[in-house]
Amino acid sequence: MIGxxxxxxxxxxxxxxxxxxxxxxxxxxxxxxxxxHLAVNEGKRCLCFSTDPQASxxxxxxxxxxxxxxxxxxxxxxxxxxxxxxxxxxxxxxVKRKIREMYKMEEIPPEIESYIETSAVEPAMYESATYDAMxxxxxxxxxxxxxxxxxxxxxxxxxxxxAEILSMWVDRITDARKKAKEYDEIAATLRGQRVLSExxxxxxxxxxxxxxxxxxxVMLDRRKTAFFMVMTPEKMSILDTERALDMFKELGLTLSGxxxxxxxxxxxxxxxxxxxxxRVEMQQRYLDxxxxxxxxxxxxxxxMFDREPKGLGMLGEVAKYLVNPPTAV
Amino acid sequence: MSEKRSGVFDKLxxxxxxxxxxxxxxxxxxGVLKTRMYIEHLFTLMILGDMLGLPIxxxxxxxxxxxxxxxxxxxWKHRFYRERDFTDIIYG
Numbered sequence: 272m273i274g275x276x277x278x279x280x281x282x283x284x285x286x287x288x289x290x291x292x293x294x295x296x297x298x299x300x301x302x303x304x305x306x307x308h309l310a311v312n313e314g315k316r317c318l319c320f321s322t323d324p325q326a327s328x329x330x331x332x333x334x335x336x337x338x339x340x341x342x343x344x345x346x347x348x349x350x351x352x353x354x355x356x357x358x359x360x361x362x363x364x365x366v367k368r369k370i371r372e373m374y375k376m377e378e379i380p381p382e383i384e385s386y387i388e389t390s391a392v393e394p395a396m397y398e399s400a401t402y403d404a405m406x407x408x409x410x411x412x413x414x415x416x417x418x419x420x421x422x423x424x425x426x427x428x429x430x431x432x433x434a435e436i437l438s439m440w441v442d443r444i445t446d447a448r449k450k451a452k453e454y455d456e457i458a459a460t461l462r463g464q465r466v467l468s469e470x471x472x473x474x475x476x477x478x479x480x481x482x483x484x485x486x487x488x489v490m491l492d493r494r495k496t497a498f499f500m501v502m503t504p505e506k507m508s509i510l511d512t513e514r515a516l517d518m519f520k521e522l523g524l525t526l527s528g529x530x531x532x533x534x535x536x537x538x539x540x541x542x543x544x545x546x547x548x549x550r551v552e553m554q555q556r557y558l559d560x561x562x563x564x565x566x567x568x569x570x571x572x573x574x575m576f577d578r579e580p581k582g583l584g585m586l587g588e589v590a591k592y593l594v595n596p597p598t599a600v
Numbered sequence: 601m602s603e604k605r606s607g608v609f610d611k612l613x614x615x616x617x618x619x620x621x622x623x624x625x626x627x628x629x630x631g632v633l634k635t636r637m638y639i640e641h642l643f644t645l646m647i648l649g650d651m652l653g654l655p656i657x658x659x660x661x662x663x664x665x666x667x668x669x670x671x672x673x674x675x676w677k678h679r680f681y682r683e684r685d686f687t688d689i690i691y692g
Contacts, residue, residue, distance in 0.1 A: 399659075
């Protein structure tokens with residue numbers, strides 16, 4: 272078990288760290304703890320970003336940060352919990368304002384207005400808005416590390432697949448637009464004129480292409496992005512991790528490592544409480560299975576704590592195990 | 601006097617230019633602009649297909665382009681919904 276400190280030392284180009292896995296296993300805890308360690312102990316500028324619709328960074332950092340932008344919760348540690356609904360509302364208002372200004376309209380034509388309104392409530396808008404926010408933060412390049420707390424696995428993977436699809440879509444329509452511009456130029460040349468105005472649509476498309484392209488390149492570059500799966504020593508979690516590994520393979524991604532969370536100390540196996548003793552025995556059995564199946568991939572093992580891992584103090588505790596795990600479990 | 605003559609000469613030059621353009625290039629320019637219109641409509645379809653009930657990718661980035669496509673939406677829809685018959689082959 273190398274721990275995340277050693278992993279980051281060995282992979283010193285890493286910029287983005289993504290924790291994925293089933294819901295409720297500790298993705299948010301790991302994201303927050305790693306961000307805390309890198310920022311507070313190593314003095315790196317970190318952005319911890321939650322893309323989960325049921326984000327809980329507010330709870331874990333014990334601060335109300337939902338929809339408030341980048342909030343510094345500790346020196347160098349910035350946290351963002353995106354309010355996608357609010358972002359969509361602002362975006363829609365921006366589009367409407369632009370239309371009113373461009374065409375000097377008091378009111379937007381009802382047909383256009385209803386198109387915008389129906390688009391706004393499409394479920395994919397939520398994901399796109401979150402995705403766009405992630406891409407925007409990364410393109411700004413203000414931080415040393417970007418730590419993304421992904422939504423439960425299915426969505427998380429879709430988010431990665433979306434990088435590819437969206438970039439492809441933007442590339443296609445940019446090509447179509449470039450073709451249109453070529454024809455404009457030919458017609459103008461034949462008439463002995465010159466195309467004076469720059470195509471605003473093409474400018475917008477280049478801007479989207481730049482942002483998405485950069486994000487996609489970082490996300491799919493294994494030197495720059497690390498994916499960690501969080502799991503617990505339970506059968507369901509093992510099966511889920513196996514499926515996730517297949518999905519990673521399909522997407523051409525490499526799993527950087529596995530973090531096993533909520534592990535009860537083996538010394539409790541002799542506890543007088545039967546429930547506890549059974550639970551420990553079960554966990555030990557599954558830990559063996561994990562070692563057998565994913566052995567080399569396990570980077571850290573985090574114990575079950577006697578308290579909820581909330582607040583900066585507890586995150587520091589979790590971080591100790593995450594970055595520098597003791598050799599024996 | 602010479603000013604008047606050069607004015608007439610300019611007008612004549614312009615007229616010859618226009619006639620040459622009309623004879624040699626106008627139909628070519630019309631053809632190019634027609635192709636340009638098809639591409640514009642195809643482009644609008646790619647980003648606003650939803651407006652006609654054709655599912656397209658998440659509309660997030662399409663909405664960013666919507667303000668610029670507004671002037672061509674009417675003609676695009678008109679062309680899309682237009683009835684077509686065999687004379688289209690001849691007149692496009």
